[in-house]
Amino acid sequence: MSPAAMDRFDACAAAVMAARGPFLPYDPLFEGPSAHGIGLGLLSVWVGGPADETALRRLGADGAARILQQMVWAPLGAGRLAAGPDLALFAYAAEAGTMQALSDLQEELGVAPSGAPDAATIAAAASREPALLASAIRRRHDAWRRARGLGPEAATLRPAC
Template sequence: MARTRFDICLDEVLRHEGGYVDHPSDAGGATNLGITHKTLARWRNISPWWKLPKAEVRALGRAEAARIYRASYWNRSKAGNLPAGLDLALFDFAVNSGPDRAIRTLQAELGVLADGQVGPLTLAAVRARDVAGLIAALCERRLGFLNRLSTFPTFGKGWTNRVAAVRKAALAALAAAGTPIAPISPSSNWSIAVDFLNGYKTYVVAVIMLLAAGAQLLGVELPALDGASAGQMIMEALAIIFLRKGLKGDIGKA
């Protein structure tokens, strides 16, 4: 039976994670096969998490660890939808620093909305990029984040070696796959543009209103806007902007 990309990437992750540790400077606490005490308790629906004895963490087997990795990191980051090599780079980043941060870092590099969700827009942006360059850039951003952590003096050498090893393995996987990443067609580019504008349409409307108000203040007649004063449009535009920001913040806290 052929091994899947998940199996191969998990081998690389576990090569760096190792066995049971309980380092006093590690915020994760007791950890085995890279699975923390809290993560294992949540996986087993034990609340509060500290009710799970540390002995259970020590006894964790690879089979259960693999199920946790697949559900909480591989599937969460949509690594299975990414080109060989980039799947490993994002998966290992997600395991080490959390899926949300790993995905947002990838999205920041791609120049798409960093919402922590790998959807069609993110995948389309990946297809438009040189994958080798994207792997290198993601690893650089990851290392930059790790360098800013207060625990870098303690764990920095290991983290740096890990990122270097993952980058090497990811680039090797990409070369072995030998599958060129096709550029996005013009229709796909149009779809990306529409998605982008759809996400910011309230801001677009507000900007148009501010421009129209500015034109009125300069004495430019805009017949289509008869009856709306410049001051009224400015106030409404600002209300739109702050209302959207408020809604976005409330949704993010939900």
């Protein structure tokens, strides 16, 4: 990852992790404990087996950032997006999963659904005004949350990192 892309990831990860908090014994989003935006499911995939609350309590910000970079940011191709849409898509995927976030992005952009950050998706995203695209992604994220009985996305996830 280039230094500029790493700076973008660091800023976006810091925003998402700050919004989610260091440890929650019960996070309604994950229906269980979470730390830095990581639930037991993602941590279990990361470690290759069952994870527990103790493992989440021990998860520091650096460890969470590594997980988010490799399991969410990179598969999204977020480093290839403009500032604003990168954070909006990353925040959405951290909650809903990369496939949901990418599917909604591709639908928003009117490109064929591939489930991957392919060339057509990145080019279509680059052709849009970043602030408008970020707003559209946040609206889809909010709709996803409402469909699950969750409140709107936290305002702390809305800064341009």
